[in-house]
Amino acid sequence: MSYQVLARKWRPRNFSTLVGQEHVVRALTHALTEQRLHHAYLFTGTRGVGKTTLARILAKSLNCETGITATPCGRCSSCLEIDAGRFVDLLEVDAATNTRVDEMRQLLENAVYAPTRGRFKVYVIDEVHMLSTSAFNAMLKTLEEPPEHVKFILATTDPQKIPVTVLSRCLQFNLKQMPLTAITAHLAHILDAEAVPHEPAALALVARSAGGSMRDALSLLDQAIAHGAGRVEEGQVRSMLGAVDQDHLYTILQALQAGDAAALLQVAADLAVRSLSFGTALQDLAALLTRVQIVQCVPGALDDDAPDKALLLEVAAGLSAEFIQLAYQIVIIGRQELSTAPDEYAGFVMTLLRLHAFRPTTVAEIVRSAVQPRPPVSAAAAAVALPRAAASGSGSLAVSRSTGAESAFASPVAPSPLALAATMTSVHWPELLAALPLSGLARELALNCELRQLDEGLCILCLPQSQAHLQMKPSPDRLQQALCDHLGRAVTVRIELGSPEGDTPAVAAGRERQARQARAVDAIEQDIFVRDAIDLLGASVVASTIKPIV
Numbered sequence: 001m002s003y004q005v006l007a008r009k010w011r012p013r014n015f016s017t018l019v020g021q022e023h024v025v026r027a028l029t030h031a032l033t034e035q036r037l038h039h040a041y042l043f044t045g046t047r048g049v050g051k052t053t054l055a056r057i058l059a060k061s062l063n064c065e066t067g068i069t070a071t072p073c074g075r076c077s078s079c080l081e082i083d084a085g086r087f088v089d090l091l092e093v094d095a096a097t098n099t100r101v102d103e104m105r106q107l108l109e110n111a112v113y114a115p116t117r118g119r120f121k122v123y124v125i126d127e128v129h130m131l132s133t134s135a136f137n138a139m140l141k142t143l144e145e146p147p148e149h150v151k152f153i154l155a156t157t158d159p160q161k162i163p164v165t166v167l168s169r170c171l172q173f174n175l176k177q178m179p180l181t182a183i184t185a186h187l188a189h190i191l192d193a194e195a196v197p198h199e200p201a202a203l204a205l206v207a208r209s210a211g212g213s214m215r216d217a218l219s220l221l222d223q224a225i226a227h228g229a230g231r232v233e234e235g236q237v238r239s240m241l242g243a244v245d246q247d248h249l250y251t252i253l254q255a256l257q258a259g260d261a262a263a264l265l266q267v268a269a270d271l272a273v274r275s276l277s278f279g280t281a282l283q284d285l286a287a288l289l290t291r292v293q294i295v296q297c298v299p300g301a302l303d304d305d306a307p308d309k310a311l312l313l314e315v316a317a318g319l320s321a322e323f324i325q326l327a328y329q330i331v332i333i334g335r336q337e338l339s340t341a342p343d344e345y346a347g348f349v350m351t352l353l354r355l356h357a358f359r360p361t362t363v364a365e366i367v368r369s370a371v372q373p374r375p376p377v378s379a380a381a382a383a384v385a386l387p388r389a390a391a392s393g394s395g396s397l398a399v400s401r402s403t404g405a406e407s408a409f410a411s412p413v414a415p416s417p418l419a420l421a422a423t424m425t426s427v428h429w430p431e432l433l434a435a436l437p438l439s440g441l442a443r444e445l446a447l448n449c450e451l452r453q454l455d456e457g458l459c460i461l462c463l464p465q466s467q468a469h470l471q472m473k474p475s476p477d478r479l480q481q482a483l484c485d486h487l488g489r490a491v492t493v494r495i496e497l498g499s500p501e502g503d504t505p506a507v508a509a510g511r512e513r514q515a516r517q518a519r520a521v522d523a524i525e526q527d528i529f530v531r532d533a534i535d536l537l538g539a540s541v542v543a544s545t546i547k548p549i550v
Contacts, residue, residue, distance in 0.1 A: 045175030048213030051155040063118035101134035129161035177212025198232035278348035442478040450500035520548035
């Protein structure tokens with residue numbers, strides 16, 4: 001007996017075995033049960049989602065010898081002949097090869113005759129959008145008022161090309177692409193029934209490569225069984241599909257976290273040696289970044305059975321949510337630019353290096369930048385600076401303590417108490433904000449606060465009552481975390497509502513903008529050419545259109 005491919009062998013024979021189209025099955029089931037039958041149905045959707053399969057099941061439901069039912073028996077001669085493709089009253093027409101008006105007229109002329117075997121004569125027109133305009137016009141009248149014994153089932157992958165006059169005469173059902181979980185579960189069910197050993201990770205790869213098409217998934221599964229000599233294993237499937245190993249993707253994220261550009265280049269070289277698609281690698285990296293962001297925002301969404309759960313949690317904890325968003329955008333744009341790059345390898349490498357250039361700054365780098373440029377301070381100057389800073393009402397103290405990260409860049413000689421005291425200086429709040437990696441609402445909160453106190457473990461900020469809405473979560477938490485990372489110690493941020501004694505950074509920046517605008521307007525009005533235009537032509541200067549450039 002010749003081998004039958006899985007896509008044909010496991011084609012659903014009734015509504016209960018159809019996967020992933022519950023919304024269509026529910027509507028058709030209710031219509032069949034209540035005998036509310038329309039004369040024309042239109043199934044739309046991408047390839048391999050079950051349009052023709054639904055049409056055949058509906059034809060069986062209409063012509064089953066047990067009666068019109070949502071659960072055809074599958075054993076009567078009508079059901080068996082429909083399954084075998086030889087039922088005389090089921091006419092399947094390929095519109096791609098029968099596009100002309102003469103062929104459509106000939107088909108419709110036979111519609112007036114009663115069915116030979118069944119209860120209804122069912123016309124299934126596949127890829128109906130391929131019909132010519134004349135052919136569509138020829139079928140309009142019959143499609144609107146067909147004989148009682150005729151049912152039309154139209155199927156298409158491109159409903160936009162179907163005239164509105166045809167759409168208005170049909171009940172339209174849009175079939176969805178299959179979700180990955182549904183495809184994976186169905187493939188596992190088939191392999192269990194076929195007694196084929198398989199790995200869940202391999203089925204996930206096949207489902208992802210199918211692009212929402214169950215037929216494509218079954219075709220790939222046939223290929224995977226042949227490639228693996230009767231077994232479906234992850235390594236064999238990756239080799240067959242040319243898929244990128246998840247270990248390479250996690251190596252990229254870990255290298256970004258460590259600031260290791262050499263490791264990024266090594267990943268690119270490994271992919272090039274294996275002749276893997278760099279476009280697929282960026283696509284999979286974007287999918288992984290999506291999973292990381294979901295874990296960061298909704299930790300409970302992570303499946304406990306995920307094989308890479310530990311790595312995913314590690315990456316989610318080591319990279320900020322803001323960087324993940326930026327990295328996702330860089331990867332998506334990098335994938336789009338592969339076609340314009342000198343070659344795909346160069347485009348992939350530049351995308352990785354762009355991620356490296358915009359990677360989050362580590363605590364060690366902050367400490368290094370803070371320690372290296374600091375000029376030496378004498379003990380006498382430090383002794384004078386401390387009382388002055390303590391007595392000042394507008395400033396406060398920042399204590400820098402020796403940490404493990406700092407020791408990597410500092411002098412090997414242990415610092416003396418006077419040297420530690422020398423690092424204590426008055427904090428200028430705007431300058432401190434400039435060094436914090438804040439954005440969005442957290443940055444607006446910091447800019448509208450006045451620093452009242454900053455000591456060993458407490459930071460007190462004063463926020464105007466009018467800006468109280470800026471305290472919404474998680475802005476205070478992000479500000480506190482940024483301060484802790486920058487100072488290298490645990491600091492609790494407390495925000496008090498009140499009236500700042502001086503200007504907040506936001507107020508100072510607004511005043512500076514107004515001053516720059518005033519200087520720009522004054523410079524324009526004092527220009528000789530502008531003065532002549534005003535005096536001679538009666539012109540006027542529209543101040544709102546002037547923008548300062550410096």
